[in-house]
Amino acid sequence: RMAPKWRLSGATYRCTTKCTTKMKITEIAYYLDTDRIEVSNEEKDLGIHITSRLTYSHHHQVVLAEASQKLGLVKRNCDIIKGVKERKVLYLSLVRSNFEHCPQVWRPTSTRTLR
Numbered sequence: 001r002m003a004p005k006w007r008l009s010g011a012t013y014r015c016t017t018k019c020t021t022k023m024k025i026t027e028i029a030y031y032l033d034t035d036r037i038e039v040s041n042e043e044k045d046l047g048i049h050i051t052s053r054l055t056y057s058h059h060h061q062v063v064l065a066e067a068s069q070k071l072g073l074v075k076r077n078c079d080i081i082k083g084v085k086e087r088k089v090l091y092l093s094l095v096r097s098n099f100e101h102c103p104q105v106w107r108p109t110s111t112r113t114l115r
Contacts, residue, residue, distance in 0.1 A: 015032060015037045015038070016037065016038050016039070016040040016043065017030050017037050017038070017039055017040065018039070018040045018041070018042075018043050018052055019039075019052055027039060040052075042058055046102075047101055047102065048102055048105060049062055056105050059105060060105075063098050063099065066098055067095050067096075067098045067099065070094045070095045070098070071091075071094075071095045073094070074087075074090050074091060074094060074095065078090055
């Protein structure tokens, strides 16, 4: 039992496990002392949502929703700004910056993603 040695007892509510593979697997139960660690199908790590099937579709949906919300904010609250340059700065800093975090995720890898 390594949990007492590493002072990990009682922290199971913060722990999750996730098996990441494209093959079908059987679920393996992990324990910390006597508490079972919860299995997660999707995790957010370094701002990237990844599923256990190695797909980024959920991440795409989350980022698109955030960008859409920010674009709506700019449209509703910045109607006072008439200049094209000023609106472009707002768009680039608030909306487009969402898509520039980890651009490798946005690279389409399947024909389904290209549609």
